[in-house]
Amino acid sequence: MNDTINISRLNFEKLGELYKHADNVLIENETIEDINCYWFKNKGDHSTGKLLLYLHGGCFVLGSLQSHQALVSHLSKNLMLPVLFVEYRLAPENPFPAAVIDITKVYQHLLSRYPGCDIVLMGDSAGAGLAISVLSKINEMDIHAPKYLIMLSPWIDLACTNQSLITNAAIDPILTKEQLEKFVSFYVNDKTVSAANPIETMYGPAPQLLIIVGSNEILLDDSKLICNKIAEQQTKVELNIYEGQNHVWMLEDINTEASKKALKEIQEFIAA
Incomplete structure (x- = not known):
């Protein structure tokens, strides 16, 4: 099992090589509460009173600076x-709740x-799922x-019970239901799925929310x-479904029209 996971991790890290890192964005390593972190900063950047805390995906098992540095550098820029x-x-x-504990410490x-x-x-x-788990802990x-x-x-x-896991199975080239279920077993370990499930353990109010997703996704x-769950709180929610796009498509190409549009929507969302 370990050899298979290590190979998957190495392959996943190659996502960070699919396009160039953004110009004039510096990366600085910092250990925070014994957790390895990296700052992405624009050269000559002036404080706007905002900062972004980014949680990478990878099914709770994969992912690192190497896999995401190109994408995150363009977000920062x-x-x-x-x-x-x-x-x-x-x-x-390090199964659940290790990641939630780490991120909560960094947030504090x-x-x-x-x-x-x-x-x-x-x-x-999965990083978005962790965001919900961390938000619940914060609350x-x-x-x-x-x-x-x-x-x-x-x-x-x-x-893994949502209908799109079946209806979109033939058009999602990235993920399968079987893969997701395997990664869930790694993540929850000896806990129940319900105990680790972000949507089931969600607690308290949510901030303004922007969701960007592709129509091809099984997720x-x-x-x-x-x-729908956050809209029930009468919180501002935007759900933007991009026709014909795959899972986290910005990781594969930041220069497509869909990626450029998504970056603009994120920019406008946090400027409002």
Whole structure:
């Protein structure tokens, strides 16, 4: 099993080589609460009173700076924001709730270090699910919540029962239901799926939410599910479904019209 996971991790890291890192964006390593993190900062950047905390995807098992640095560098450049990328602990070596604990510690550190700063919490795929789990923990702790939440192709229902897992199976070239179920088993380990499931354990209010997802995704209904759940709170929610797009397509090509449009929508969302 370990050899298979290691090969999958190496292959996943190659996503970061599919296009160039954004010009004039510096990456600085920092250890925060014993957790490896990376700052993405624009050269000559001036504080806007906002920062973005980014949680990478990879089914809770894959992903690192290498897999996501190109995408995150372009986010930092286009949004003109400092971005903190968290290399949280991965399953199966560190199953639930290790990643949630790591990210929550980093978030608490940011609150103390930058009081009054508006934090944008953002994640793709499983990282978006972790964002919901962390938000629930923040609400339980009754500490200051992020102002914005942005999700790219979110995976927030680990029970894997949504209809699009079946109806979109033939048109999703990235994921399969069987793959997701295998990764869930790595992540939950000896816990129940319900205990680790972001949508089932969601607690308290949510910030303004932007969801960006492709119509081809088997996880399409996850986006609709979290949209409806948060809309019940009468919170501002935007769900944008991109026709013909695949899971986290911006990881594969940042220069397509769909990627450029998504970047613009993110920029406009946090500027409002």
